[in-house]
Amino acid sequence: MTGAAAAARRWAPPPLIASAWLRRGLALGAAIYLALALGTLRVNWRRVWEGLDRGGAFVVGFARPDFVSRWVEISEGILEGLVMTVTATAVGILISVPIGLGAARNLAPLPVYLACRGIVAASRTLQEVIVAIFFVAMFGFGPLAGVLTLSFATVGFLAKLLAEDIEDTDPAPAEAVRATGASWLQLLNYGIQPQVMPRLIGLSLYRLDINFRESAVIGIVGAGGIGATLNTAFDRYEYATAAAILMTIIAIVMTAEYGSGLIRRRVQ
Amino acid sequence: MPVREVAGVRDWQRRARGRRLLGWLGWLGGTAVVVASWQAISAHTMWTFVWDAPVQGADLASRMFPPRWAYTARLWRPLWDTLNIATLGTLAALVPAVPVAFLAARNTTPSATLIRPAALLVIVSSRSINSLIWALLLVSVIGPGVLAGIVAIALRSIGFVAKLLYEAIEEIDRAPVEAVTATGAGRGQVVSYGIVPQVLPAFAGISVFRWDINIRESTVLGLVGAGGIGLELQASVNVLAWPQVTMIFLLVLATVIVSEWVSARVRHAII
Amino acid sequence: MLSVERLVKRYPTGDAALRGVDLEVPAGQVMALIGPSGAGKSTLLRCVNRLVEPTAGRVRLEGEDLTALGAAALRRARRRMGMIFQEFALVERLSVMENVLSGRLGYVGFWRSWFRRFPPADVEEAFRLLDRVELAESCDKRADALSGGQRQRVGIARALLQNPRILLVDEPTASLDPKTSRQIMRLICELCRERGLAAIINMHDVALARLFVERVVGLRQGAIVYDGPPDGLTPEVLTTIYGAEDWSEARRRGGADEEEEEEPEVDEQRLAGLT
Structure with a gap:
């Protein structure tokens, strides 16, 4: 490198945002927000400090989980959660398929499309727990409110993804089926179904998994499942029991994930 | 046959x-x-x-009906808390999620037999447990309040972000990685030049997506005492003050719609 | 300068990609490695810089046994071997300059490279190379905004910035149109001459190889079946390398004037053969 110092051309990596004003503005905005957010954070540090012992107790609880002392509640709660999951997923799939068909722009006329998209949007914006509060208020405590909540949530998830999948299908086979003089249902059966079926199965299995996880939550507001037991365990600081419940949930989710992986590979 | x-x-x-x-x-x-x-x-x-x-x-x-409009004045502060729980919780989750994802991805993990299963266990544990349950635990451990909410959101988000990120890492184009390796670059340099630029857009998209979900989830964390607008919801439901519930409900709905719009815009800008 | 001795590569599936290859490349020699797909060309190249770990045999670069090196020493040795790839293998979301500078990664520490603070001498050299490949104007463009030929020129600049002794070139023109292919080949060969570099170039296109290299090595099923000047590629030799086929086109194009892209007589001849 001869005389590099004199002739050296400088180089710096180009910034992500070209406009210097916008870049500084965004950085300043982010800094102000962070300062405000952290500044208005009200934390009782003494309570946190005292709680660390309990955190330790919980970690120890994981090492020695207690399945025994509340075995009846745990087993019933988990079983009820599974039962709710299966029912809600089945009901959810049954409702999602027609709504998903209706929400696909390439199959449904505009009014049907808008109505179905509306249902999907409502289901997706409403948090499960809020829905559960309403269903509990209407149908009383118990697993039925939970099943309705989970079914409602399943519709928003499955119908949306199914509709998007149908809209993404290759139009050529559908056109070819229509050219044979097939009816609308035959068109669905021969032109659309083979294209979306593997993904629909995959998504349903995934939703089964989500529904189980959610079923543990909505019990906190009285909609059945393991949530209520878990809530009680934490309230009474029975960390060994809580750890046992959480480990069971994790184990079931892992099993479900492994199993659905196997099934998905089969249907691909 | x-x-x-x-x-x-x-x-x-x-x-x-x-x-x-x-x-x-x-x-x-x-x-x-x-x-x-x-x-x-x-x-x-x-x-x-x-x-x-x-x-x-x-x-x-x-x-x-009708909703109690005047009640709104008391909701701004809890709503601000809710936004902070979601945002700070997401930020706090990103820091540990990145290394966990690199340890879990098949093509970047230092050891496929020891470290990868451990990283996957972290991911599945975090993902299996809903943020409301994490909140239940944290309220019991460190006491009720916003901090419990932030930590709960963070603990739930680690698994989500790490899972999607490690899948993105496993799907990268291998050719640039090979090319950077061929220059004599070290391990860290191969990651920073060959892999990071390829997964950066996915990472930004995942983060914003999770932030959007977290806004939704943080609205109910107050039900178990972890701060935010859920506290007001719980109080109103307990005293059967339904017009207040409607008001909270409308506010939550508006927040969720705005956050979804923001997240869609940001993701669109990245890709 | 580079010597490969009895190199064997067996993949875990049991496929033998290389069955005892011996190859000697003197300093400054540009040679082509030809052979059908799956003959082991790519594997041989990658065994030299150990992107693929050889099963047995030795690779020596300037006397140093590369197969015996530990991780850190291997990285230092890789700096002396620039590699150019078939699909360019640029990091598409990084700028042209960042891609070229990544050729210096073996020389600078991690944090320096993380913050893109390369020594001024490296940056200056990168600019000089970009001038040489006529891409200095595009230095802040993203790599995925370039055409195929431009991307390959970035790949060449990256390899040269390593200040290598030898270039390992893997099908440099497979993704390019015929005209750009010739330009890229010419550029690689000129640069090798200017800097006195040796090069091993994997190629599919026999005609193109004849135009540019002084030595051709033919590989078939992991073993060398020809080693000699391009003129020695008779139809019989090509048949041993690739199997039976009509070789007149490859031979004629190779012997034709360098600037001519089209060969109408060949087409006529082929059409005549069809009737």
């Missing part, structure tokens, strides 16, 4: 007999499980309440 010959005529069937039988058995078993589940639920249901539900629903609706 799906094709059989019966008396010189070829008969075509979609599946061979064994597979067909298996299919029927599968459907039968599935239906039986669903029916049995339904019966179990039915047995735990007070049907008189259910038949009463339309009346209850109508009653509830009549009590919910």
Whole structure:
């Protein structure tokens, strides 16, 4: 490198945002927000400090989980959660398929499309727990409110993804089926179904998994499942029991994930 | 074989007999499980309440309207807390999620037999447990308040972000990685030049997506005492102040819609 | 300068990609490695800089046994071997300059490279190379905004910034149109001459190889079946390398004037053969 110092051309990596004003503005905005957010954070540090012992107790609880002392509640709660999951997923799939068909722009006329998209949007914006509060208020405590909540949530998830999948299908086979003089249902059966079926199965299995996880939550507001037991365990600081419940949930989710992986590979 | 010959005529069937039988058995078993589940639920249901539900629903609706607009003044502070729980929780999750994702991805993990399963266990544990349950735990451990909410959101988000990120890492184009390796670059340099630029857009998209979900989840964390607007919801439901519930509800809905719009815009800008 | 001795590569699946290859490349020699797909060309190249770990045999670069090196020493040795790839293998979301500078990664520490603070001498050299490949104007463009030929020129600049002794070139023109292919080949060969570099170039296109290299090595099923000047590629030799086929086109194009892209007589001849 001869005389590099004199002739050296400088180089710096180009910034992500070209406009210097916008870049500084965004950085300043982010800094102000962070300062405000952290500044208005009200934390009782003494309570946190005292709680660390309990955190330790919980970690120890994981090492020695207690399945025994509340075995009846745990087993019933988990079983009820599974039962709710299966029912809600089945009901959810049954409702999602027609709504998903209706929400696909390439199959449904505009009014049907808008109505179905509306249902999907409502289901997706409403948090499960809020829905559960309403269903509990209407149908009383118990697993039925939970099943309705989970079914409602399943519709928003499955119908949306199914509709998007149908809209993404290759139009050529559908056109070819229509050219044979097939009816609308035959068109669905021969032109659309083979294209979306593997993904629909995959998504349903995934939703089964989500529904189980959610079923543990909505019990906190009285909609059945393991949530209520878990809530009680934490309230009474029975960390060994809580750890046992959480480990069971994790184990079931892992099993479900492994199993659905196997099934998905089969249907691909 | 799906094709059989019966008396010189070829008969075509979609599946061979064994597979067909298996299919029927599968459907039968599935239906039986669903029916049995339904019966179990039915047995735990007070049907008189259910038949009463339309009346209850109508009653509830009549009590919910009109919303108590004046109540809004008391909601701004909890709403601000809710936003902070979601945002700070997401930020706090990103820091540990990145290394966990690199340890879990098949092509970047230092050890596929020891470290990768450990990283996957972290991911599945974090993902299996809903943020509301994490909040339940944290409220019990470090006391009620916003901090419990932030940590709960963070603990739940680590697994989500790490899972999607490690899948993105496993899907990268291998050619640039090979090319950077061929220059004599060290391990860290191969990651920072060959892999990071490829997964950066995915990472930004995942983060914003999770932030959007977290806004939604943080609205209910108050139900178990972890701060935010859920606290007001809990208080209002407890005293059956339905017009207030409607008001909270409208505010949450507006927040969720705005956050979804922001997240969609940001993701669009990145890709 | 580079010597490969009895190199064997067996993949875990049991496929033998290389069955005892011996190859000697003197300093400054540009040679082509030809052979059908799956003959082991790519594997041989990658065994030299150990992107693929050889099963047995030795690779020596300037006397140093590369197969015996530990991780850190291997990285230092890789700096002396620039590699150019078939699909360019640029990091598409990084700028042209960042891609070229990544050729210096073996020389600078991690944090320096993380913050893109390369020594001024490296940056200056990168600019000089970009001038040489006529891409200095595009230095802040993203790599995925360039055409195929431009991307390959970035790849060449990246390899040269390593200040290598030898270039390992893997099908440099497979993704390019015929005209750009010739330009890229010419550029690689000129640069090798200017800097006195040796090069091993994997190629599919026999005709193109004849135009540019002084030595051709033919590989078939992991073993060398020809080693000699391009003129020695008779139809019989090509048949041993690739199997039976009509070789007149490859031979004629190779012997034709360098600037001519089209060969109408060949087409006529082929059409005549069809009737």
